Amino acid sequence: DFGVPQEIPVISDAVYQSRLDHLRKRMAHAEFDAIVVYADREHTANFTYLTGFDPRFEEALFILSAARDPVIITGPENLGRARESKNSPTAILLPTFGLLGQDRTKTPALADLLSNAGLQKSHKVGVAGWKYFISDETPDFESWSEVPSFIIDTLRRHVGNEGRVINAGRLFMHSETGLRAINEIDQLAQFEFAACHVSESIKKILFGVRPGMREMEAARLMALGQYPLSAH
Numbered sequence: 223d224f225g226v227p228q229e230i231p232v233i234s235d236a237v238y239q240s241r242l243d244h245l246r247k248r249m250a251h252a253e254f255d256a257i258v259v260y261a262d263r264e265h266t267a268n269f270t271y272l273t274g275f276d277p278r279f280e281e282a283l284f285i286l287s288a289a290r291d292p293v294i295i296t297g298p299e300n301l302g303r304a305r306e307s308k309n310s311p312t313a314i315l316l317p318t319f320g321l322l323g324q325d326r327t328k329t330p331a332l333a334d335l336l337s338n339a340g341l342q343k344s345h346k347v348g349v350a351g352w353k354y355f356i357s358d359e360t361p362d363f364e365s366w367s368e369v370p371s372f373i374i375d376t377l378r379r380h381v382g383n384e385g386r387v388i389n390a391g392r393l394f395m396h397s398e399t400g401l402r403a404i405n406e407i408d409q410l411a412q413f414e415f416a417a418c419h420v421s422e423s424i425k426k427i428l429f430g431v432r433p434g435m436r437e438m439e440a441a442r443l444m445a446l447g448q449y450p451l452s453a454h
Contacts, residue, residue: 226418230449231411233274238308241272244401245286248393255345257390258377259284260369265352268394271402273307275300281319283373284311287340295335298324314338332376343382348390349374355389364388419449 249257260283261269266276269284273294280297282304287293292311294304297320304313314335317326341347355363367374367389377387394402405413423444430443 224418226422227415231408231415233406233408233412235308237406237408238272238274240406241401242286242292242309245272245393246288248401249286249288249348252348252390252393253346254288254348254388254390256285256287256339256341257348257350257393258341258373259286259394260349260351260373267352267402268350268391271394272309273304273311275303275307277303277319279321281370285336285339285341290340293339295319295332295339297321332373333380336377336380341377341380343380344384345381346386346388347377347381348388348393349377350390350394352391354391354395416449419446 245257259268259272260281261277262281263277263279269282270276272284272292277296277300280300282294282296282300285293285295292309294307294311294313295316296304296313298315298317299320301313301315304311307313316332316335317324317329318332349367349369351367351369353368355366357363360366365386365388367387374387378385381387392400394400397403423446426443426445427440431440
């Protein structure tokens with residue numbers, strides 16, 4: 223029994239600012255005019271890496287244009303959380319990113335929101351979702367995107383034939399050069415907090431399971447309800 227930590231380690235604002243600064247340098251090196259990071263309930267890691275929050279039940283875009291402050295476009299449930307997220311983004315409502323059944327009659331054009339965030343004709347825009355591709359898979363590995371087509375189609379129309387929309391997932395996720403390949407000590411502490419509680423929960427099941435016990439009874443031994451889930 224090694225015990226478990228009781229306080230969740232907090233990643234400081236300075237760490238998030240450093241991540242944003244590093245992304246700007248990678249943008250310049252890749253000659254991107256802007257980076258667009260997509261997130262939804264299941265695909266949030268790159269987004270959370272920059273903002274400290276993940277969109278629940280909705281979609282969101284984090285847009286970083288050269289020499290501009292970041293912008294988050296999100297649905298109604300996440301608008302408040304977006305405004306309070308790290309790196310002081312401007313948060314903009316797009317009802318399209320919300321659940322069905324909500325009022326969409328005053329929805330602004332996504333192209334207009336992209337323009338206001340700094341994206342222009344002939345721009346080279348990197349888009350990061352949750353995956354990138356390599357030349358062994360397709361000769362079009364730079365243009366392939368797993369982000370929803372209505373977003374990619376709008377981006378491509380917006381930058382025009384003289385612009386480009388390129389998969390930028392490797393900037394975050396490449397196993398050697400990606401920004402997320404190296405974890406700050408603050409992030410390691412937060413990961414270790416979660417790992418410690420999870421391993422203790424598994425140990426409770428191993429020592430508490432009995433013949434004839436039902437699965438739901440065994441799962442209750444984990445007692446995870448007091449902490450937020452690290453994955454949905």
